[in-house]
Amino acid sequence: MTTATSQNISDIIRERHSVRKYDTNVKISREEIVEILEEATLAPSSSNLQPWRFIVIDDQETKKELRQIAYNQEPVETSSAVIAVLGDKEMFKNIEKVYRSSFDAGFMDEANMHRLIESANRTYPHAPEEVLKNIASFDTGLVSMQLMLVAKAKGYDTVPMAGFDKQKFMDKFQVSDRYMPMVLIALGKAAAPAFKTTRIPAVELIDFI
Numbered sequence: 001m002t003t004a005t006s007q008n009i010s011d012i013i014r015e016r017h018s019v020r021k022y023d024t025n026v027k028i029s030r031e032e033i034v035e036i037l038e039e040a041t042l043a044p045s046s047s048n049l050q051p052w053r054f055i056v057i058d059d060q061e062t063k064k065e066l067r068q069i070a071y072n073q074e075p076v077e078t079s080s081a082v083i084a085v086l087g088d089k090e091m092f093k094n095i096e097k098v099y100r101s102s103f104d105a106g107f108m109d110e111a112n113m114h115r116l117i118e119s120a121n122r123t124y125p126h127a128p129e130e131v132l133k134n135i136a137s138f139d140t141g142l143v144s145m146q147l148m149l150v151a152k153a154k155g156y157d158t159v160p161m162a163g164f165d166k167q168k169f170m171d172k173f174q175v176s177d178r179y180m181p182m183v184l185i186a187l188g189k190a191a192a193p194a195f196k197t198t199r200i201p202a203v204e205l206i207d208f209i
């Protein structure tokens with residue numbers, strides 16, 4: 001069983017592993033899932049445009065159906081909830097909202113707000129789709145990682161799963177083309193420890209120049 005024993009970020013990082021066996025008796029409340037997502041979405045993003053959305057699947061029957069879309073991966077059905085992380089290719093629709101919110105919070109003056117809105121509006125909406133997709137996928141990676149660490153800090157376990165039929169997922173949950181389903185993150189409590197993994201030593205990956 002893996003539970004976070006310390007709030008130390010280094011311990012949390014070292015204790016997180018992809019758990020694939022879940023205690024089916026554990027139910028995580030929607031309130032707690034919202035709390036996890038509130039902290040996860042403090043992740044950084046390109047121009048703070050936050051190109052992500054989440055679909056939380058916590059209904060047992062729906063999880064069972066989703067398991068088939070996810071190539072029969074067991075955690076989809078046995079975890080407490082599955083959080084689908086979607087990338088928003090039209091993150092530029094957040095421009096006004098994001099900078100106005102910073103202004104309202106007193107973090108920038110009005111002139112600066114208008115300058116940033118204009119500058120973002122000059123670039124993002126005209127960027128090629130490939131660029132927008134890359135931004136959305138990069139940033140959803142950041143929010144997903146943060147989600148898994150926040151969950152671990154709260155004593156929960158996760159496994160990220162990109163192994164699912166994206167088109168079938170979009171059809172089932174009526175996801176518009178604006179969004180890209182990136183990853184399903186199973187959330188729950190481990191019923192058996194995750195198998196441990198190793199890493200390529202960082203020193204082999206680093207060039208100091």
Ligand SMILES: Cc1cc2nc3c(=O)[nH]c(=O)nc-3n(C[C@H](O)[C@H](O)[C@H](O)COP(=O)(O)O)c2cc1C
Pocket residue numbers: 016017018019020073159160161162163164183194195196197
């Ligand atoms: C983008 C992504 C997709 C993944 N997809 C799956 C998946 O479909 N099924 C699965 O069991 N694990 C999946 N994993 C988990 C990896 O296998 C796991 O993170 C890796 O082996 C390292 O193990 P650890 O997470 O326990 O440290 C995925 C991980 C990432 C980052």
